[in-house]
Amino acid sequence: MDISDLTKLKNKEIVNDLRGWVDTIRHHGGLMFFELRDHETKVQIVTDNPEQFDNLKNEFYVSVTGNLVKRKKENVNKEVLFGDLEIELSNLEIISESKTLPFQIEDNIETDEQIRLKHRYLDIRRKEMNNNIIARSNTFKSIREVMNKLNINELDTPTLIKSTPEGAKDFIVPSRKSPGTFYALPQSPQMYKQLFMLSGLKNYYQIAKCYRDEDSRKDRQPEFTQLDIEISNGDPKTVQKIIESTMKHVLKTVYSIEVKTPFTKITYDEAMSLYGTDKPDLRIKETITDFTNIFMDTEISFIKETIKNNGTVRGFLINKLLSRSEIDNLDELLKNEGSPGLGWFKIENKKVSGPLAKILNEKENNELVKNDNCTMLFQSGKQAESSHYLDTLRRKIYSIPSENSYEFVWIDDFPYFEIENGELQPSHHPFTSPKDTSEFLSNPNDAKALHYDLVLNGIELGSGSQRINDPKLQKEVLSKWGLSETEINDRFGWFIEALSYGSPQHAGFAVGIDRFIAEMMNADSIRDVIPFPKTQSGLDPLNNAPSNLSILELQEYNISIESIENEE
Ligand code: ASP
DSSP states (O other), X not given: OOGGGGGXXXXXXXXXXXXXXXXXXXXXXXXXXXXXXXXSOEEEEEESOGGGGTTOOTTOEEEEEEEEXXXXXXXXXXXXXXXXXXXXXXXXXXXXXOOOOSSOSSSSXXXXXXXXXXXHHHHTTSHHHXXXXXXXXXXXXXXXXXXXXXXXXXXXXXXXXXOOOSSSBXXXXXXXXXXXXXXXXXXXXXXXXXXXXXXXXSEEXXXXXXXXXXXXXXXXXXXXXXXXXXXXXXXXXXXXXXXXXXXXXXXXXHHOOOXXXXXXXXXXXXHHHHHSSSSOOTTSOXXXXXXXXXXXXXXXXXXXXXXXXXXXXXXXXXXXXXXXXXXXXXXXXXXXXXXXXXXXXXXXXXEEESTTGGGOOHHHHHHHTTSOSEXXXXXXXXXXXXXXXXXXXXXXXXXXXXXXXXXXXXXXXXXXXXXXXXEEEESSOTTBOBSSHHHHHHOGGGOBBXXXXXXXXXXXXEEEEEBOOOHHHHHHHHHHHTOOHXXXXXXXXXXXXXXXXXXXXXXXXXXXXXXXXHHHTTOSSGGGGSSSOOOTTSOBTTTTBSOOOOHHHHHHTTOXXXXXXXXX
16 A cells, blocks of 8 residues: 555554655654655654654654544644644554665755765655656656657667767777677667668657767766657658657646747757857847947957957847946856956946947947947857857846746757867768758858757757768768778778668657756756766766776786876
C-alpha cells in the first residue's frame, strides 16, 4: 500500500505494513510524532508510547501498523498533502537502519554540490530533486507518445563506433582484442541515423546518449541525452513541424503549459541584428536599434573610424534617465566581457549630456533631442564583435516580463562555416546541405546552410539540418572544411561510400533533453535534472570515476602509461 492509498480507507480502519522512511521526529506533550515518507508523499504517525521507539532515527526504513485517524477540521495541517490524516501507531518494524546523514533530506539545502553528488541516492530522496527526476521520466514517456502517434520508428544505434569527431573531442575506448586500436563513444548518432535513411527506413527517433569530451564549459555534461530524429524525404519544414508537435504535446501533458504553433521563425542575420545573438530570449520584446545613420558625419573619432570600416553604432534608447552609477555598472559588466566600453548619452529636458556630448555636431544633437528624458546606450564597432555585448546589455537592462512564459523561436539560414577558437568549423556539422550549392562551391566562407536551431527563452534547445545526399558534394564540403584527401578517406570514406548507392533526401534534428527539462523545471543547472551527473571537471564523486587501472589490467589492452611531467 502507498500513502496516497490511505484516502481509500475509513476512519479508524487498520493500516497494515505501511512502508517508508522516518522523516522529522518530534516530541510534544508526552507524544511522539514522525512523518512517514514513501516515494511520493508523507503522512504523520503518532504514538503515546515514545519510550518504546527511543532508538528510532531519521531515514530508518520502517513498516508501520496502526489505526488511521481522519483529523478534525481544526486539526488539519493544510500545508501538507495528507495533513487531514494521521496513523496511531500500534506496531513498528525497523526494516533497515540509517547511518547519520551527511545532509538533511529537505528542500533548499545549502550543502556543497560535491557532497550531494557523492550521496546522490540521498539527494534524490529530497522532494525537489525527486520532482525533477519524475519530470524527466514523464518527459520521456510523453516524447514516446508523440513519436508513436506520428509513426516514427524507435531505433537504436551503437555506442562503440569509429572515431569521427564532430566538433568536440571523442571519448575513446581501447579494444582488448585488437591491441593498439580504439573505438570512440558517439558525439551523436548522426551518421548512423543517416544510414537508416539510406537503408530504406522511412524515419527514425531515439532518446540517445551522446558523449563529448569538451573543456569545462558552464552547464555542459560529458554525457548527455538527446531526442534524435531523422526523416527520409524530409526537409526543414517537415522536421520543424514534427518538433513543434512534440514540444506542444510534452509541454501540455507533462508541464500543463499550452503553446501556440507554428513557432516564430527568424533568420540568423535578423537574430544577430535585432538581438545580438543566435539564441534570443523573445520574452524580452525590446530589440537593438541601429543608430549608425545619426553619426554619418560625426567628429567623434572612434565612431568615425567604425563607420569608415563598415562597422555600426547600435544600442538601445531607454525611456528613463539612468543614474551615473547605473551606467558605470553596465560599462563594467561589458568591459569584463571584453568590450572596449559602453557609449552613452542622456537626453534631459531636450539637452544632451554625457562624455561625448560636447563633440556632437548640430545634426547629431538635433537627432538626439527628438527624444526626451531618456538614455541612449550604444556599442560602436564591427557588427559581429559588438553583437555579443549588445545581447548582454539587452538581457541586463530589460527584465523578463513573466517567468512562466515560454517563447520558442526557430533560427535558420546560418552561415555554413564559422570561426571557432581561430579555426574554420561548420556551424552545424559537415553533413549539412549548403542552402545554395553553387554559391557554396564558389564562396564557401560566405555561404548559408540549411541548418536550423530551436531556441526556448534564450536557450538553444537543439539543432538540425537538411543533409547532403550527394557523395561528391559531401567530399567537397569536407575538403572546403580543410580535410586532406587522405583524412577524408580514412575518417569518412565508409560514409561517402554509403551515400553512393541511391540516397534519398533527408533531414533531421536533435533536442537536448537535459537542458529542456532544466528550463521547464526552473533548475539552476542541467545537473539538477540528470540522475547521476558528473561535476564540471568530468568527475563522478559517487564512485570516483574516472579511476586508475592496474598495470596488469592495462597490459591486457597493450597500454602503458608514461607519467607526464609538467613542463614549467
Ligand atoms: N547530430 C546533430 C547534433 O547532435 C543534430 C542533427 O543534426 O540532427 O547536434
